[in-house]
Amino acid sequence: MRMYDIIVKKRDGGELTKEEIYFFVDGYTQGDIPDYQASALTMAIYFQGMTQEETATLTQAMVDSGETIDLSAIKGHKVDKHSTGGVGDKVTFIVGPLVASVGVPVAKMSGRGLGHTGGTLDKLESIKGLEIEMTKDQFIHNVNTHKLAVAGQTGNLAPADKKLYALRDVTGTVDSLPLIAGSIMSKKLASGADGIVLDVKTGSGAFMKTLEDSKNLAQEMVNIGNNLGRQTVAVISDMNQPLGFEVGNANEIKEAAEILQGKNVEDLRELSLELASHMTVLAEVFNSYEEAYEALAKNLENGKAFQSLRNLVEAQNGDVSMIDNLDNLPKAKHKIDVKAEKSGYIAAIDAESIGIAAMYLGAGRATKDDEINHGVGITLNKKIGDWVEEGESLVVLNSDDEEPQASITKVLEAYSIADEKVEKPTLIYTVIK
Template sequence: MRMYDVIVKKRDGGQLSKEEIEFFVEGYTQGDIPDYQASALTMAIYFQGMTPEETATLTQAMVDSGETIDLSQIKGHKVDKHSTGGVGDKVTFIVGPLVASVGVPVAKMSGRGLGHTGGTLDKLESVKGLEIEMTKEQFIQNVNEHKLAVAGQTGNLAPADKKLYALRDVTGTVDSLPLIAGSIMSKKLASGADSIVLDVKTGSGAFMKTLEDSEALAQEMVNIGNNLGRNTIAVISDMNQPLGFEVGNANEIKEAAEILQGKKVEDLRELSLEIASHMTVLAEVFSNYEEAYQALEQNLENGKAFASFRKLIESQHGDTAMIDDLSLLPKAAHAIEVTAEQDGYVAEIDAESIGIAAMYLGAGRATKDDQIDHGVGITLKKKIGDQVKAGEALVILHSVESNADSSVQKVKEAYQISSTQVEKPKLIYKVIK
């Protein structure tokens, strides 16, 4: 088989066979196929697309290019969730304990943040002493005993994806639905869960800015999961403003813990219950969504979900005093108010700009080698649809420095004030099965 023939076939709109796709992925991963031929094929895919069968085969080939995590020693139906990334997205810290509280095992492999989206592991490490690196045996034991563990990705998962993504990043082929979907799903499938719930964000702070593009990506990923034998559901949710009121590492742990203690933060609570309900139905603990939602809502109120969260922190050697008394979590020295310059209503909040403002403060990384400051971040005081008066605080910046001019400017750019009342945005647009 010649790589030249595979490129020409896809360039001309042909459907690649299983053998051709596996030949490409294996050859490129091992260095037998050069970058220039791989980039020619990815550009052909960018223009010609791929069928659901081709995309599923590509994804499986990327999974098979490295190690896979065997979770067979974990008792029960393992369900994973994945978010395509956003600002203030601390849903994992609510959903994991919620799902675990009804006996469904959650074996979560997570990553670190880069750019304007925060990383699950960085947020967890706001808790003193908490360990996210553990042996496979300890990870499995924690899930079996407590139904929940969150760890850093170990091993060599989907190396073909890592190599292909680096190539796509510099050849103008990142924005290809089959390649995006295959990239995300290869890592999820290699992580070993039986079923997957995807939280696909849409809006200004999301990877996909329009609802149409978000739906297309969600459908592509659901098709891959189902074609490869994993029950997969996607929830399309809004990211036209940050989720909840807190952005930053310790800030977000604090807000998640408060939700688990019964605090009513409307959007964060609703989305967490939505995702957790689908996860527990996939695990066949409940027969339908309504039954699941009611039971999980009860566990937010009665303390069972919070108890699961506390057990997660304790089992991974975190300081539980910080969870029992949230004021002990890291805090920045300075609180800087950014105020409204006119009366009116909040019409828009550019979520990405808020994320970048938090990154400037030190809550995120501009490059992978940057150090995180767990105590800095942003508290939103006003969200879309809220009335505001001139001089009233829109956000509070938690900063190491007494001034944070670049973050202040970014926040001012993010907020648009209107003289007329604006409706609050819809939170959940669609569920794709």
């Protein structure tokens, strides 16, 4: 078998066989196939696409290129959640405890962030002492005991995807649905869950900016999961403005804990219950979405979900007093109001610009070597549809710098103010199964 023939076949619109796909993935991972041939094939895939069967096979080949996590020692039906990313997206810290509170095991493998704010692990490390590195035996013990653990990913999950993504990033082939979907799903499938719920974002702060593109990506990922024997559901949710009111690491932990203590931040609460309901139905704990939603909403009110968060923090050696008293979380030195330059209704908030403003404060990483400042971030006072007076605070910057001008400028660029009232954006557009 020759790589040249595989490239030509796909270039001309042919359907690759399982053997051809594995030949490529294995050869490229091991260094036997050079970058120039791999980039030729990814460009051919970019233009010609892939069938459902090809995409599923490519995903499985990437899974098989490295370690897979065996979670069979964990009792029960294990369900994972994945978000395609957004600004202020602290849903994992609500959904994990919520799902665990009804007895469904959540064995979460997460990563660090490169961009607006820290990743799931960075945010958790806002809690003093909390350990995200643990042995497999400890991880399994924690999930069996408390139904919830969050740990760092092993470095050898789907190494083919890591190598291919780096190549696609510099050859103009990132925006290919089969390659995007395969990249996301390979890591989820390698992580060992029985079922997967995907939160696919759409809008200005999302990877996919249009609803149509987001639906296409969601359908592609659901097809992969179902073709490879994992029950998969995708929820399309809005990212035309930050989720909730807090952006940053400790900021987001605080807001998530407040939701688990019964606070009603409408969009955050609603999306968390939506995702958790689908997860617990996949886990066969409830017979219907409605039954699941009702039970989970009760656990937000009665403290059971909050107790699951406390269990996680305690089991991973974190300082539980930071969760019991949220004022103990890291804080920035200064609070700076960014004020509206005119009166009117908030017509739009560019979520990505808010994320960048937070990164300028130190909440995220511009390069992988940058250190996260857990105490800095942004608190939104106004969201789409709200009225604001000239001189009234749009956001508060939690900053260690007394004059964070770059962040102030970015926030003012993010907010659009109009004379006519604008309706709040739809939060959940559709569910794809």
